[in-house]
Amino acid sequence: MxxxxxxxxxxxxxxxxxxxxxxxxxxxxxxxxxxxxxxxxxxxxxxxxxxxxxxxxxxxxxxxxxxxLVLRGRALRDAVILRLLAAERGIRGLLLLLLAYGIYRFDGSRQALRKTLDDYLPLLKPAAMKAGVDLEHAGPVRLIEHALTLKHSTLLLVSAGVLAYGILQLTEAVGLWLMKRWGEYVAVVGTSIFVPLEVYELVEGFTWLKVGALVVNLAAVVYLVWSKRLFGIRGGHAAFEAxxxxxxxxxxxxxxxxx
Known part of the structure; x- marks a missing residue:
């Protein structure tokens, strides 16, 4: 059964x-x-x-x-999907804001970070080697060392870009949660802009996490455009209001x- x-x-x-x-x-x-x-x-x-x-x-x-207008049946399920998308965008937006703040603060304390890395990395190497991990070439360590070589102006631009992306994600979250049509347009446009970047990252380094994120974003774009009749699809706004x-x-x- x-x-x-x-x-x-x-x-x-x-x-x-x-x-x-x-x-x-x-x-x-x-x-x-x-x-x-x-x-x-x-x-x-x-x-x-x-x-x-x-x-x-x-x-x-x-x-x-x-x-x-009373949402019922399928319309209620659609509303739940929009709220789930809004929650995902909201969490991502908050994490991006924290990341932007972290990059900004990192720029003022890079000397302390460099000293910490130089002091503790040699101490961790023996244990890492026993575990079969090449600590010097590990992803996080290489990322930190690369960031330490960046100019002040470059870090500020990166921080501003991450901040702008986080604000975009939060704007999408608010619009989708309130089920506003402008929020659906912002979500479709904002998601579509970064799809080529996600494809490039997938080509550069394949992971199932990247595949899952790309599939979710593509599915969200198709769902919003088709079900909400955006950009004139299936009669556009007039058909949606009717x-x-x-x-x-x-x-x-x-x-x-x-x-």
Whole structure:
């Protein structure tokens, strides 16, 4: 017997449990009658998201085609994907800001770092050799030694570049988390710009981590462009807004049909 723990998972009920039910009284009486019921403790209206009846007066009223846009079903899963992308961008952005600060501070303490490297590297060599590690040619050591040879102006440019990239990542995170269209455009453009660099790094030194990062970024770009109809794809912004408008009416009709 196959175990499918998420097969019966209801995204609609989960969202209502976190944010509350969404009730609406359409002006069209046939629809309103199907969304409304009376109980011994008062009236109840069917939730546009999960379809269950919620006690109390409706949260809003108006024409059915002007009902609030309620994310449900697949749209809720899409929102979760956007939030996961936003969290990944946010973590990366914070790490880049810390890295930029570290590079800036390193420039003022390179002499101390050089002294530490000269004092402790010889002490660690015997243990490293026993472990089969060539410490002098290890990646981190070579990176530190290369950084020690850079000019002050070069380090400042590197720090500024890393800082700018970190701010870009945080901007993407905010836009995606709030599910703003501008955030989706920033994420697609910002990610696409660095894809050639990721491909170059992969050619220079193959690792599965680099492959995974490249695949995730490419998948995010394709997903955002296709599902959000960016850059005129699948009708562009007009088709996207028409779809959102139709979804509000469909939510009312769906909730009414459940009755």
């Amino acid at each position: 196959r175990l499918t723990p998420f097969r019966a998972f209801d995204w609609n009920l989960r969202s209502c449990g976190l944010h509350g039910h969404v009730t609406y009284r359409p002006d069209e009486e046939p629809l309103a009658e199907r969304l409304h019921t009376s109980t011994p403790v008062g009236e109840a209206w069917r939730c546009l998201r999960c379809g269950t009846f919620a006690l109390g007066a409706p949260a809003a009223a108006g024409p059915a085609d002007e009902a609030p 779809e959102r408008h139709a979804e509000s009416l469909l939510a009312v009709e769906h909730a009414a049909a459940l009755a």
